Amino acid sequence: MQWSLVVPVKSLARAKSRLADTADDAVRPDLALAFALDTVAAALACPAVADVAVVTDDLRAGRELAALGAAVVPDEPGAGLNAALAHAVAAVRAARAESAVAALNADLPALRPAELARVLERAAQFPRAFLPDAAAIGTTLLTAAPGRELRPAFGPDSRNRHRASGAVELRPAGVDSVRQDVDTGDDLRAALALGVGARTAATAARLLIAGQ
Numbered sequence: 615m616q617w618s619l620v621v622p623v624k625s626l627a628r629a630k631s632r633l634a635d636t637a638d639d640a641v642r643p644d645l646a647l648a649f650a651l652d653t654v655a656a657a658l659a660c661p662a663v664a665d666v667a668v669v670t671d672d673l674r675a676g677r678e679l680a681a682l683g684a685a686v687v688p689d690e691p692g693a694g695l696n697a698a699l700a701h702a703v704a705a706v707r708a709a710r711a712e713s714a715v716a717a718l719n720a721d722l723p724a725l726r727p728a729e730l731a732r733v734l735e736r737a738a739q740f741p742r743a744f745l746p747d748a749a750a751i752g753t754t755l756l757t758a759a760p761g762r763e764l765r766p767a768f769g770p771d772s773r774n775r776h777r778a779s780g781a782v783e784l785r786p787a788g789v790d791s792v793r794q795d796v797d798t799g800d801d802l803r804a805a806l807a808l809g810v811g812a813r814t815a816a817t818a819a820r821l822l823i824a825g826q
């Protein structure tokens with residue numbers, strides 16, 4: 615099965631507030647953009663992915679992600695993450711009604727195309743499915759088969775909400791790169807240990823040079 619991915623990207627100036635201890639205001643927007651660029655570059659390199667639509671109202675993020683080959687869907691102003699995802703899925707399916715769709719967070723800088731392909735292959739067996747994050751509290755990926763609604767319920771404790779909504783929890787082994795989202799300094803260290811993409815590596819090096 616080939617998938618259409620929707621990737622939400624918050625305004626860079628407001629993104630990754632939980633990384634404030636690790637990256638100050640001068641670096642954090644660049645780091646958030648680097649995460650998104652590495653996530654989307656890996657997604658576009660995944661053989662199971664037909665196309666990627668980024669939903670964002672950030673002009674810089676939209677421009678740089680479009681240059682990688684992603685489509686850009688404007689955000690719903692002020693409506694929040696789940697409304698943005700539902701809106702992006704509607705835009706994707708207006709063009710291709712029978713798409714299998716997956717929402718993928720943009721903070722997966724260690725993402726490997728082969729691991730994403732393994733997760734999507736499992737997800738293809740179910741009407742709706744999700745992958746818990748590395749902390750096993752949140753969600754990094756939520757999928758809906760053709761003809762099924764995505765019903766995104768991302769946010770704090772989303773693993774429980776996605777489970778309660780009837781989505782099947784995926785538990786494939788060896789897909790750490792798809793689960794390792796980056797919210798905190800410890801998450802960033804874990805992602806660096808897995809091996810991040812070139813843009814995140816370069817931006818994280820600025821933190822090390824600054825002695826953090």
Ligand SMILES: Nc1nc2c(ncn2[C@@H]2O[C@H](COP(=O)(O)OP(=O)(O)OP(=O)(O)O)[C@@H](O)[C@H]2O)c(=O)[nH]1
Binds near residue numbers: 623769
């Ligand atoms: N388009 C869009 N994306 C969002 C919005 N809120 C969060 N996201 C994205 O959703 C994913 C998960 O976001 P979070 O980790 O909860 O938020 P964050 O801004 O990245 O980090 P914090 O400020 O620390 O909460 C990331 O890809 C964000 O860029 C929103 O309102 N609109």
Ligand SMILES: C=C(OP(=O)(O)O)C(=O)O
Binds near residue numbers: 751768770795
């Ligand atoms: C939005 C989510 O991510 P985070 O845990 O990074 O807030 C989520 O897990 O649903």
